[in-house]
Amino acid sequence: xxxxxxxxxxALRALRGPRDGAHLLERDPRRSFSSEKVTxxxxxxxxxxxxxxxxxxxxxxMKKCEDGSWERLSSFDTQREESFRTYFLDAKFMKEEQTxxxxxxxxxxxxxxxxxxxxxxxxxxxxxxxxxxxGPYLQGAPGFLHGGAIATMIDATVGASALMAGGIVMTxxxxxxxxxPIPLLSTVVIDSQVDKIEGRKIFVSCTVQSAxxxxxxxxxxxxxxxxxxxxx
Numbered sequence: 080x081x082x083x084x085x086x087x088x089x090a091l092r093a094l095r096g097p098r099d100g101a102h103l104l105e106r107d108p109r110r111s112f113s114s115e116k117v118t119x120x121x122x123x124x125x126x127x128x129x130x131x132x133x134x135x136x137x138x139x140x141m142k143k144c145e146d147g148s149w150e151r152l153s154s155f156d157t158q159r160e161e162s163f164r165t166y167f168l169d170a171k172f173m174k175e176e177q178t179x180x181x182x183x184x185x186x187x188x189x190x191x192x193x194x195x196x197x198x199x200x201x202x203x204x205x206x207x208x209x210x211x212x213x214g215p216y217l218q219g220a221p222g223f224l225h226g227g228a229i230a231t232m233i234d235a236t237v238g239a240s241a242l243m244a245g246g247i248v249m250t251x252x253x254x255x256x257x258x259x260p261i262p263l264l265s266t267v268v269i270d271s272q273v274d275k276i277e278g279r280k281i282f283v284s285c286t287v288q289s290a291x292x293x294x295x296x297x298x299x300x301x302x303x304x305x306x307x308x309x310x311x
Contacts, residue, residue, distance in 0.1 A: 194231070200239065207272075233269060234250060
């Protein structure tokens with residue numbers, strides 16, 4: 080089943096440079112579907128709920144950003160892209176008042192309860208790394224992260240890599256091998272990279288490791304299809 084990846088635009092709004100689809104990534108996140116003014120908050124910055132591992136890794140990657148080889152990807156909770164609002168309304172999928180309530184799924188929880196994460200991208204390697212801490216509302220087996228929650232973050236991370244490489248994309252396939260369960264409130268590193276591009280097909284793989292890189296929790300491969308944005 081194909082899944083639409085437009086939600087990732089919210090996480091990539093602050094990207095710089097003339098990349099494919101950049102005109103869609105640089106819109107002002109304060110734009111709203113409704114008349115109500117919304118003050119966006121960058122949820123990819125440290126907050127009081129981040130554990131020590133997540134804060135330490137964040138600082139390490141921020142240092143890597145100093146020479147411009149890496150960049151942090153901003154992430155806001157609201158989805159305000161006018162083009163997608165028009166699409167959903169014209170197709171009668173959603174009503175005006177419903178689109179005004181739309182939020183990015185991974186940012187719809189209060190701080191510390193759900194998905195706490197930040198992504199960094201290295202263009203030269205077509206690589207995206209996500210530092211992720213799963214909150215108590217994401218529990219599966221007692222004390223451990225739900226498999227669907229880590230699948231969500233894997234899809235978001237490999238999707239970011241595909242989006243950076245090919246513009247607007249859709250998930251065509253996502254294969255996940257779960258190795259070891261992830262404890263709630265622990266930090267893991269989701270490391271994704273574009274393996275190859277064949278026409279409109281973008282192949283991406285990733286690993287999910289513990290913060291100390293001693294435990295391999297999950298491996299995944301994925302296929303994304305680049306969309307013709309004009310036809311879309």
